[in-house]
Amino acid sequence: MITKDNLEEHIKEFGLRTSLIEAKSYFGNNKKDLIGAELGVDVGNNAESMLKHLDIKLLHLIDSYDRGHLYDPVKLPYEKCKERVDNYNVVFHIKTTKEAVNEIDDSSLDFCYVDADHSYDACLEDCVLYYPKVMSGGVICGHDYNMDSVKKAVGEFALGIEKEVNFDGMDWWIFK
Numbered sequence: 001m002i003t004k005d006n007l008e009e010h011i012k013e014f015g016l017r018t019s020l021i022e023a024k025s026y027f028g029n030n031k032k033d034l035i036g037a038e039l040g041v042d043v044g045n046n047a048e049s050m051l052k053h054l055d056i057k058l059l060h061l062i063d064s065y066d067r068g069h070l071y072d073p074v075k076l077p078y079e080k081c082k083e084r085v086d087n088y089n090v091v092f093h094i095k096t097t098k099e100a101v102n103e104i105d106d107s108s109l110d111f112c113y114v115d116a117d118h119s120y121d122a123c124l125e126d127c128v129l130y131y132p133k134v135m136s137g138g139v140i141c142g143h144d145y146n147m148d149s150v151k152k153a154v155g156e157f158a159l160g161i162e163k164e165v166n167f168d169g170m171d172w173w174i175f176k
């Protein structure tokens with residue numbers, strides 16, 4: 001069980017973000033071969049960390065990679081990320097989260113990490129679109145809970161599905 005007193009120790013030990021440490025502890029030691037998704041991947045900091053520290057069979061990496069790189073809208077962050085995760089079983093979906101949603105089966109994910117567009121509308125939409133992709137006993141979670149737009153979107157989403165939002169620092173998570 002992660003408490004305020006041992007949280008730092010856990011993060012140090014696992015090198016993982018809080019929501020994923022909590023997910024790991026929620027899954028228990030017997031749950032292996034996880035299937036997950038990250039919405040918003042960028043150069044793969046979090047993707048690499050998840051792949052290193054969770055027992056992942058398949059990770060869907062969803063990013064439109066279109067943040068205005070002048071010469072090649074895809075190459076820079078995508079190539080960096082690809083190099084980092086090359087030895088793992090990942091599938092890139094170079095699309096918006098909305099476009100990629102039909103490429104993920106319903107109830108197929110143990111976890112979904114939401115970290116793409118942080119505006120209120122987009123964050124809420126990502127939660128609504130991807131929650132059905134998470135299996136019962138899984139976790140939907142994400143980053144930047146310190147942003148008002150994210151906090152509001154996640155709070156309203158949780159209210160709509162009658163679930164409690166857990167949060168710590170930048171991370172939030174909801175158990176399904």
Ligand SMILES: C[S@@+](CC[C@H](N)C(=O)[O-])C[C@H]1O[C@@H](n2cnc3c(N)ncnc32)[C@H](O)[C@@H]1O
Pocket residue numbers: 038039040041042043044045046047062063064065066067077095096097098115116117122143
């Ligand atoms: C904050 S970065 C992700 C960081 C990453 N999760 C990490 O922690 O290492 C946000 C990423 O989301 C992507 N993004 C923003 N809006 C998106 C959308 N609607 N669909 C897909 N990707 C999007 C951007 O291209 C950017 O790479």
